[in-house]
Amino acid sequence: CLSFLSDNDEYRPPVWKSYLYQLQQEAPHPRRVTCISEVENRPKYYGREYHGMISREETDQLLSVAEGSYLIRESQRQPGTYTLALRFGNQTRNFRLFYDGKHFVGEKRFESIHDLVTDGLITLYIETKAAEYISKMTINPIYEHVGYTTLNREPALKKALPVCRDMPDGKDSPEETGLEERVHTFRGPHWCEYCANFMWGLIAQGVKCADCGLNVHKQCSKMVPNDCKPDLKHVKKVYSCDLTTLVKAHNTKRPMVVDMCIREIEARGLKSEGLYRISGFSDLIEDVKLAFDRDGEKADISGNVYEDINVITGALKLYFRDLPIPVITYDAYPRFIEAAKLTDPDERLEALHEALKQLPPAHCETLRYLMAHLKRVTQNEKDNLMNAENLGIVFGPTLMRAPDLDAMTALNDIRYQRQVLELLIKNEDILF
Numbered sequence: 001c002l003s004f005l006s007d008n009d010e011y012r013p014p015v016w017k018s019y020l021y022q023l024q025q026e027a028p029h030p031r032r033v034t035c036i037s038e039v040e041n042r043p044k045y046y047g048r049e050y051h052g053m054i055s056r057e058e059t060d061q062l063l064s065v066a067e068g069s070y071l072i073r074e075s076q077r078q079p080g081t082y083t084l085a086l087r088f089g090n091q092t093r094n095f096r097l098f099y100d101g102k103h104f105v106g107e108k109r110f111e112s113i114h115d116l117v118t119d120g121l122i123t124l125y126i127e128t129k130a131a132e133y134i135s136k137m138t139i140n141p142i143y144e145h146v147g148y149t150t151l152n153r154e155p156a157l158k159k160a161l162p163v164c165r166d167m168p169d170g171k172d173s174p175e176e177t178g179l180e181e182r183v184h185t186f187r188g189p190h191w192c193e194y195c196a197n198f199m200w201g202l203i204a205q206g207v208k209c210a211d212c213g214l215n216v217h218k219q220c221s222k223m224v225p226n227d228c229k230p231d232l233k234h235v236k237k238v239y240s241c242d243l244t245t246l247v248k249a250h251n252t253k254r255p256m257v258v259d260m261c262i263r264e265i266e267a268r269g270l271k272s273e274g275l276y277r278i279s280g281f282s283d284l285i286e287d288v289k290l291a292f293d294r295d296g297e298k299a300d301i302s303g304n305v306y307e308d309i310n311v312i313t314g315a316l317k318l319y320f321r322d323l324p325i326p327v328i329t330y331d332a333y334p335r336f337i338e339a340a341k342l343t344d345p346d347e348r349l350e351a352l353h354e355a356l357k358q359l360p361p362a363h364c365e366t367l368r369y370l371m372a373h374l375k376r377v378t379q380n381e382k383d384n385l386m387n388a389e390n391l392g393i394v395f396g397p398t399l400m401r402a403p404d405l406d407a408m409t410a411l412n413d414i415r416y417q418r419q420v421l422e423l424l425i426k427n428e429d430i431l432f
Contacts, residue, residue, distance in 0.1 A: 019133065020126060021189065021198035027125035028068035028088065030117040035071075043082070045099050046072055049113060053079070056092070063087040070117050072097060086117060088124050095120075108204050119202040126200050137195040138223050183218060184208035187330045187403040194220035238292040240322045244362045254366045256297045261316040262373045264301055269309035270376065271383035276394050280311035288315035320398045327367050328420075330403035332358035340416040340423070352423060353431055364432075367399070371428035378425060392422035 034048040042050050051062070053074040063069040069087040074080070084097040084105060095105040102109035103116050110116040127134065183204040190199045192206060194216045199205035207221045208214070216224060238246065238257055246255050269275060284306060291299035292315075301312055320327060328336055335358055339351035356364060374391050381387050396417030402410040424431060 017191075017195075017197045019197070020130060020200050023126045023129055024122050024198065024200045027122045028066075030114055030121060031066050031069040032114070033062050033065070033069050033071040043099070045103075046082075046113070056094075059085045060092050063092050068117075068121055070113075072113070084113070084117070086120065088121065089128065093124075110203065115202055122201055134219075137192075137197050137217070138220055141194050141196075141220075141223065184215075185331075186215065187333070190215050192217045192220050194223060238296060239289050239319055240324065242324055243327070243366065244360055247362045250297075254362070254369055255319070257292055257316065257319045258366055258369065260297070260299070260301060261312050261319075262369070264303075264312050265309060265316075266373065266376065268303055269312070270380045272309050273383065273385055275309070275377055275384045275386050276313050276317070276391060277386060278310050280308050280314040282314075284308070284311040285314040285318055288312065289318060292319075317394070317398050320395075326401045327363050327370075327399045329359060329363060330401070333400060333403050336400065336420045337413055337416045340419040348423065349427060349430065352420070352427075356431060367424070368428070368432040370395075370399075371424045371432065374425045375428050388422045388425040389418070391425055392418040392420075395421045 032047075032049045033051075035051045039050060039052040042052070049070065050072045051059075053076055054062075055076065059071065059073060062071060063085060064087070067087055067090075071085050073083050073085060075083055082097045084095045086093045086095065098104050100109075102111060103113055104110065105116065105120070108116075108119065110119065184207060185203040186199060186205050186208070190205065191197065192199055193214055197217070199215065199217060206215060206217045214224065238255070243255060247253065250256065252259075265275070288299070288301055288306065288311060291301065301315070303309075306312060326333075332355055335355035336352065339348055339355050342348040342351055356367075359367065374388075374395070377384065377386055377391065378388050397414065400413075400417045400420065402413050
């Protein structure tokens with residue numbers, strides 16, 4: 001069970017540091033310098049940014065228009081090899097460019113030259129502006145306060161951190177580093193859970209542990225203890241705690257909030273009209289939250305204490321909304337949305353089945369258990385007036401959140417979120 005908090009041991013959530021995020025926002029944007037004439041023997045995987053065999057002097061002149069300008073040229077010294085020329089810091093930087101189905105100049109591989117240049121400009125800008133800051137990031141870590149073990153503080157990583165599955169092309173193709181660690185591509189802004197700093201770049205921003213869900217910079221991963229199992233004495237909250245961390249700490253399949261709330265709802269509320277649609281009193285919902293945070297699995301949420309079942313449904317919905325990473329994770333989110341957009345029913349179900357494979361085990365098991373419960377709710381529709389469509393409207397934005405910050409995209413996705421949940425509920429016996 002959870003440890004009790006004394007007055008002098010109050011839980012304080014980590015303060016995420018915004019400096020590197022602000023620098024990423026300030027980084028120069030790519031400006032493609034297009035070739036106005038047709039170039040013979042242009043490789044099919046390059047566009048109008050390819051200028052053929054031009055000199056370094058010509059390249060400097062073409063790129064002098066603005067920071068972030070770039071073009072591709074064929075090397076005069078080594079014909080058949082290609083160079084990405086990029087304007088940064090008022091000088092031209094030249095990088096040997098390769099293609100093997102993806103574009104790369106180093107270990108990171110990109111679908112497009114534009115993405116490669118965007119990531120490169122972010123990295124150059126941040127590492128130029130904040131070199132000293134980055135070198136000191138591992139000082140005063142927050143790691144021991146975010147719910148992971150602090151028993152072994154040796155700064156060594158003798159095993160590789162397993163990576164979650166979702167890479168930019170959707171394949172299981174993580175990149176290896178020299179330390180035999182595996183890097184991970186995070187969708188949406190992520191902060192390092194060792195040093196609390198922003199994880200910059202477009203792809204391969206850091207390391208993610210599939211066992212406990214820990215997200216860290218590659219350089220910070222060297223400081224993480226070998227045993228990443230969460231230490232229960234540091235998991236001082238139930239709400240707002242990473243889902244994987246919570247179930248690891250308690251050695252359960254699912255968060256106790258989910259199990260206990262669903263058991264209570266099914267015992268006395270399945271026929272309640274407007275179940276999950278009608279809100280309970282917010283003060284009482286907050287009481288339930290505090291009870292779980294204080295008492296864990298010993299929290300009393302029975303009808304003797306909370307007569308209104310809508311308080312329990314509200315507490316369950318609040319738990320899902322408070323998760324730092326949603327049940328349907330930011331990484332897996334695009335797969336689910338694309339599946340909902342398919343028109344062929346069989347293809348749609350197959351795409352959803354594949355999308356579910358992208359979820360971490362604890363997330364997938366929690367979703368499976370919840371969908372089975374919501375299916376039982378719909379079987380009582382005659383009394384509670386809640387069908388799969390209604391529940392999809394309620395739970396879509398609760399279980400799914402768009403990974404990017406574009407408000408218009410998030411708004412447009414709402415109908416697809418509803419459809420995803422409706423499909424999961426109706427087909428839970430097939431999909432899970």
